[in-house]
Amino acid sequence: MLYNIAKISAIIFAIGFSFCQYLIYVYAPLEQTMGLAQKIFYYHLPVAWWTFMAFFVNLISSVLYLIKKNDIYDHIATSSAEIGLVLASLAIATGSIWGKNSWNTWWTWDPRLTTTLILWFIYTAYLAVRSMPTPNNKKIAAVVGIIAFADVPLVFFSARLWRSIHPNVFASESGGLEPEMVHTVFACVGVFFFLVLTMLILRTMHKVQKQKVEKIVLNQLYN
Amino acid sequence: MKSALSLLIKKDFSLFFLRGGGLGQAILLGLLLIFVFSLSQEIGEHINARSLATLFWLSSTFCMILIFNNLHVLDEHNGVKTALHLMPSSILFIWLSKAICGILFMLLAQTLFFIALIVFCNAVIYIDLLNLLIVLLLVDIGMATCGALLGTLAVGHTGKESLLTIVLFPLLTPLLLAGIEIFANFFSPQSVEISSWLGIVLAFDALFTALALLLFPFIYTPEE
Numbered sequence: 001m002l003y004n005i006a007k008i009s010a011i012i013f014a015i016g017f018s019f020c021q022y023l024i025y026v027y028a029p030l031e032q033t034m035g036l037a038q039k040i041f042y043y044h045l046p047v048a049w050w051t052f053m054a055f056f057v058n059l060i061s062s063v064l065y066l067i068k069k070n071d072i073y074d075h076i077a078t079s080s081a082e083i084g085l086v087l088a089s090l091a092i093a094t095g096s097i098w099g100k101n102s103w104n105t106w107w108t109w110d111p112r113l114t115t116t117l118i119l120w121f122i123y124t125a126y127l128a129v130r131s132m133p134t135p136n137n138k139k140i141a142a143v144v145g146i147i148a149f150a151d152v153p154l155v156f157f158s159a160r161l162w163r164s165i166h167p168n169v170f171a172s173e174s175g176g177l178e179p180e181m182v183h184t185v186f187a188c189v190g191v192f193f194f195l196v197l198t199m200l201i202l203r204t205m206h207k208v209q210k211q212k213v214e215k216i217v218l219n220q221l222y223n
Numbered sequence: 224m225k226s227a228l229s230l231l232i233k234k235d236f237s238l239f240f241l242r243g244g245g246l247g248q249a250i251l252l253g254l255l256l257i258f259v260f261s262l263s264q265e266i267g268e269h270i271n272a273r274s275l276a277t278l279f280w281l282s283s284t285f286c287m288i289l290i291f292n293n294l295h296v297l298d299e300h301n302g303v304k305t306a307l308h309l310m311p312s313s314i315l316f317i318w319l320s321k322a323i324c325g326i327l328f329m330l331l332a333q334t335l336f337f338i339a340l341i342v343f344c345n346a347v348i349y350i351d352l353l354n355l356l357i358v359l360l361l362v363d364i365g366m367a368t369c370g371a372l373l374g375t376l377a378v379g380h381t382g383k384e385s386l387l388t389i390v391l392f393p394l395l396t397p398l399l400l401a402g403i404e405i406f407a408n409f410f411s412p413q414s415v416e417i418s419s420w421l422g423i424v425l426a427f428d429a430l431f432t433a434l435a436l437l438l439f440p441f442i443y444t445p446e447e
Contacts, residue, residue, distance in 0.1 A: 158397035
């Protein structure tokens with residue numbers, strides 16, 4: 001059943017993402033100052049938002065694993081951290097390309113950029129902890145996952161106090177988005193949900209299958 | 224309960240000083256960082272206040288990681304961990320004793336780092352000692368709660384020692400930024416508003432103390 005959900009979700013993503021290309025390059029107007037380079041925003045914002053959602057799923061699964069001690073929550077937590085890490089890498093890369101065109105620099109110590117980069121480091125460490133060949137690594141990884149997400153608001157506020165030049169695209173009155181741009185970006189955010197869902201289901205199923213195979217191999221070795 | 228905590232603190236002190244030698248390493252690493260960085264100065268040049276504060280907290284963080292590595296590894300190597308699990312009192316006392324010992328060791332090391340900054344980098348401190356000590360203690364509490372909680376990562380397998388550094392550094396970012404900004408103010412003759420940064424430090428202390436109280440029993444388990 002889960003595999004069918006993943007298949008349907010993948011098909012919806014493929015169709016939706018194709019339609020998003022039309023919205024991005026035909027429907028949404030060309031931004032006056034940045035020109036074509038601004039189009040990267042329609043990929044950058046969805047991956048950035050879904051990065052945080054993936055890490056939030058990791059938090060919930062980590063809490064559930066510590067309470068229920070069921071391996072499925074550990075699989076979901078690890079899978080969501082992996083997906084979040086891929087999305088965070090994409091958010092940093094697309095953000096850098098945006099920054100080079102908009103601010104004439106590949107990197108700046110802005111709260112959102114800093115928070116994403118720090119999250120990238122924390123969840124890389126999380127996966128390193130999770131891959132350690134020790135008996136209680138699942139519990140330790142769950143604890144690191146909870147602490148990592150709890151730290152996010154503090155990282156954000158401290159980075160904002162430090163310095164900031166990131167555009168606040170939805171709150172800004174004069175530099176806000178055209179309605180067509182808003183429709184396009186929300187369509188992209190919606191479509192990326194299906195990509196994240198597909199990856200999460202498939203990766204979790206893969207981990208469950210891998211665990212089953214390892215058990216079979218161990219049983220055969222000792223019997 | 225009080226005696227259990229004092230016994231644990233005494234145990235950590237004894238192990239650390241009699242069988243560890245970790246504090247010497249930790250202090251030496253911090254001092255080396257300050258000394259090497261001081262070589263980047265031209266003769267008579269003064270390092271700016273923020274760089275001095277960054278140097279101080281960088282040394283302190285590396286020192287803290289070594290201290291908490293050692294506090295947990297010593298328990299493991301001396302076969303104390305099993306006894307601690309059999310102890311007829313809350314497991315949270317183990318976390319608390321390590322946090323208290325860690326703070327005391329860090330304060331000792333940081334006193335030497337201050338002296339090194341004054342000698343090697345011509346640092347001048349523009350604040351009274353009491354205020355400095357209060358802020359230092361508040362930042363150290365945040366570091367110690369986090370270090371005592373995650374120090375268990377360092378125990379057991381080769382290569383885990385570096386893992387603690389990788390996990391702790393990004394987690395400590397808000398605290399480090401606050402520490403750097405507040406101490407830059409202490410090293411500078413011009414005074415700026417630091418109440419927001421103190422708020423971050425207090426929030427970090429409160430958050431990580433609460434998380435440590437909740438999560439330490441999950442992380443400090445006997446090897447299955």
